[in-house]
Amino acid sequence: MKKYILFIFVTVALFSAKAQKPVVYDYSQEVMYAHLNATLFFPGEYLNYKLYCLDKEKNKLSSLSTIAYVELIGASKETVFKHRVRLEDGKGFSDFFIPTTLPSGNYKVVAYTQWMQNTGVADVFIADVQVINPYLSEKLKTTKSTPLKYTLNTKLHFQNSNKEHKTYAKIDVKLDKNTFGKREKVAALLVNNIAELGYGSYSISVRKVDEIPTFETPKAQIINKENFRKNGLLTPNAMLAPEREGYFLKGNILNTSTKIPASNIDVAISIPGDDFYFSVATTKLDGTFSFTIDPDFPGTSAILQVLDKQNYLYSIYVHENEAVDYSSLDFDDFEIASSLENSIINRSVYNQIENGYYSVKPDTLIAVAPSNSFVRYEKGVTYNLDHFKRFPTMTEVFTEIMKIVYTAKGNDGAKVVKVVERKFAKPTDDLAMLFIDGVFIPDHAAFLAFDALKVDKIKFVRNGYVFGKTDYQGVILVTTKNKDYKPSNGHSFCKENELFLPNTQKQYFQQSYDDVTSETLNRIPDYRLQLLWQPNMELKSVEEKVEFYTSDVDGIYKIALEGFTRNGTPISSETYFTVTN
Incomplete structure (x- = not known):
């Protein structure tokens, strides 16, 4: 027991020592x-x-x-x-x-x-x-x-x-x-x-x-x-970086039970909207992450999510601006x-x-002019579901209407959504990126459980993307009739944060x-x-x-x-x- 406690103490000390090392930026004042x-x-x-x-x-x-x-x-x-x-x-x-x-x-x-x-x-x-x-x-x-x-x-x-x-x-x-x-x-x-x-x-x-x-x-x-x-x-301590391409949204990830900083964990940010914002950051040794947000994105709130199979182990904390x-x-x-x-x-x-x-x-x-999402100009196919027979489940929609999108069993046996890269291409292990009203949905089961009768249209893109440590094949963009989707609250690994937006001129x-x-x-x-x-x-x-x-x-x-x-x-x-x- 003593060895275990000592190990934790040394580990935390190492985290702290590395985290406090100043970052130096060579810019004019x-x-x-x-x-x-x-x-x-x-x-x-x-x-x-x-x-x-x-x-x-x-x-x-x-x-x-x-x-x-x-x-x-x-x-x-x-x-x-x-x-x-x-x-x-x-x-x-x-x-x-x-x-x-x-x-x-x-x-x-x-x-x-x-x-x-x-x-x-x-x-x-x-x-x-x-x-x-x-x-x-x-x-x-x-x-x-x-x-x-x-x-x-x-x-x-x-x-x-x-x-x-x-x-x-x-x-x-x-x-x-x-x-x-x-x-x-x-x-x-x-x-x-x-x-x-x-x-x-x-x-x-x-x-x-x-x-x-x-x-x-x-x-x-x-x-x-x-x-x-x-x-x-x-200042001799860790230096604040200049906001060169937009404003920063910073935070950190902790293990919920031990309160130890979680390093090398991917965190996703979604700012909902027609031209949504999406990005992924990987936490540093001290558990911190940072996003640079284009000030022209008009969304008023951001959804932050831990991207990990054991996301329930972690909690997200958003930092206030340095005063x-x-x-x-x-x-x-x-x-x-x-x-x-x-x-x-x-x-x-x-x-x-x-x-x-x-x-x-x-x-x-x-x-x-609002900034565009990463798929704004990508070639894709859009399906307006009112032009087809209505189905109550997303699985039926993909099976009966969208032949390029299909469901399969993942490595853990759970049902996942995939997009065919091109005709006659071999199936890939890479999963599709799923969005509802611009909010990233990492949980494929939750996506498939969404009420398809609330959906207005679905667009899919067949290109591959890499965000954080994950490769994706294809993107599926769901737009609801009310354009008001929000993920369920109450999870420490998923946090909605109101954005401090630049003033409109x-x-x-x-x-x-x-x-x-x-x-x-x-x-x-x-x-x-x-x-x-x-x-x-x-x-x-x-x-x-x-x-x-x-x-x-x-x-x-x-x-x-x-x-x-x-x-x-x-x-x-x-x-x-x-x-x-």
Whole structure:
């Protein structure tokens, strides 16, 4: 008995020693900049952001990571929201709607890639923002005067704007006048003073300057200089890999009774759907597995299954994403001057009215072509079962309708499903791959027991495939009438996991008062504070016109251009104008 215990102890120790050996990836470090549309938000408003991920060595937009993460962190270090964002050539964008349940206070917007997490918070983008929620008034702490550290003199900004543009700028934002009426068309001209050297990726925000003192919006030029001076050190422990081709889903397999990591075990993942996702990973010595999922797969949940004849011996555990340590973040005290009451009330009313008319001013989702399953373009034959006599069992369907598919006895004597490779081919020991609504079915007995009257159509492919340690001959794809198949729950070796999907990108609404739309829109209130948010602009000329319309809200507005040239040069340019009656 003692020898047995000692053997187990030594084995576990060896597993641990090998599992803790660091994995080293030889890639350049990344840094992140996020262009925010504002730093002060009310319920009913959107926090818009555009991400720029840069290669720290090349000082250009990075092509390494395809996934980024954006979080809003509260003063108690809790995460308000966490987004997974697609990056294409180092760029991505999304937004967060401020709910009425979010308390007033100081928050931080944090943006990073998984690769950046290896250096802690050194290269992570962090920006201070504020939320004022008048609907949770008990949370507000008022003071008679405005805290000086947040003082913002909007008139000074406006007066200096013309002076700033008299000096040389790489890219200028120019207007033909500084004052506009309500619902008037504004044509801003982006003047690229450095020709091809100014070509690059940019984002533009046109928004009313806050009357309420708040934080300055971070600029690409300033952030770029600060981050490139930092020298984050890679962590000495196991390194997080960059998400180069999609996002990771990680986990581990343990022996259910002994809790010992199960190595060299195949694990299958299925993301159901018409264009389903399927892959197989083999566990490492420490029992861990990892899948890289294409962000364009639209499925919301994944089915994980242990592929082993004794699968009942094992349990699947899915890992949470590695969290960033925010313990070192500092937050200033949050106070609101009582003199700002009217400004807060007016802005809240504007937001309520705007949200009431959202149906006529909607943003639209940008459709993404879904990724295809591994058999999407494979030649096959499809049978619509309503075109044939209906049979209650799958065995009868194969026998009476699909002559190329047949059942036979497996090595253990149980009935299995096979697909003939080609005419006159000798029978093979390789089994067919079985799917119902995109879910892999490793148990052939369970597949044959499925109610055939629920099936809409069956497609079979005669090609051979290798997944994990198993060779397969042919694929059988069953589509049910309701397309809602799920395997039975309650087994430790089969686990359904909700996916943390990347945010869907939007085409943001742009108000227009041209001759076609003005008759309808003239009767609708227009209290927009954000006149334009254009996150995905590519500058490819020496001049680019940007047009938008003012709203019914008078005041001072800022046009802010942020971004990076193709050579990685940060660009920050802005100008101001006034809207009056």
